Amino acid sequence: MATTISSSTPAALRNLRPLLRGAPHSVQNQFRAQTSPFSTSSSVNPTEVSHFNALASTWWDPHGPSRLLHLMNPLRHDFIRSCHASQPDVPPQDQVETLRYLDVGCGGGIFAETAARLPSTQSVTAIDPSCEVLAVAKAHARRDPGLREKLTYLNTSIEGLSVPQTREEQYDVLSLFEVIEHIERPAEFLSKCVPFVRPGGWMIMSTIARTWMSWVTTKVVAEDIVGIVPRGTHDWEKYLNEEELRGHFLREGGWNSPRVMGVVYVPGLGWKEVRGSESVGNYFFGIRKDK
Secondary structure (H helix, E strand, O other): OOOOOOOOOOHHHHOOHHHHHOOOOOHHHHHHHOOOOOOOOOOOOHHHHHHHHOOHHHOOOOOOOOHHHHHHHHHHHHHHHHHHHOOOOOOOOOOOOOEEEEEEOOOOOHHHHHHHOOOOEEEEEEEOOOHHHHHHHHHHHOOOHHHOOOEEEEOOOHHHOOOOOOHHHOEEEEEEEOOHHHOOOHHHHHHHHHHHEEEEEEEEEEEEOOOHHHHHHHHHHHHHHOOOOOOOOOOHHHOOOHHHHHHHHHHHOOEEEEEEEEEEEEOOOEEEEOOOHHHOOEEEEEEEEOO
């Protein structure tokens, strides 16, 4: 017998009805509908840019709409260090000014600023198509004169950057943190990122698996019920599973040593690594370009 929601049902449950109307029909069907989530075409979605423009003024508020990004930032650096540590031929991270970063979709600069402060960093180029968000990033960076020589912000997309012609112009780390799930055509986008990574360098990202659990936690709970994430931030159908990313790079060729780290947000404790959680929700993914 089908379950119905009647007038006698508690109000809290009745309030879930409009949320459940937006539920995926089934994970399996969504996978089939996205038989090629890496279909081709362009990158920046004006609707996505407009959404993040509206959040620009609160980007650096550690208790505001971007607080989960602030809490996740230390794990970004932990994951990058683990990727480098997995390769014995990579110089130790305590060497001074050896790494060049390209932070794509940098937002207000939470990661870019902290990366620029690392002794091992030679330079950080951070790009974003949102002019309002980037204005906030630049204004915040001006508070620290020490960033001036290492950190450069550019209001552009990956398509707007000149493709490097030499190894010296390429980057050791190309980061895509909370970016790929906002891209209309991820294969096209990733292919445009490839020339910017040095041989032996890393493309590193964080994103969300496309599962029922992630729909409940990121859409229903985080956006609609608790409001810890602004409504409309995520589109569940754009989420990518780890095996889809891994499969894409292996099909393309020229990449090796894929690494993944699943993370879970624990209220009161922040983001924590949880082995295996990459199959249900948030995760980091890194892969190394062949030498």
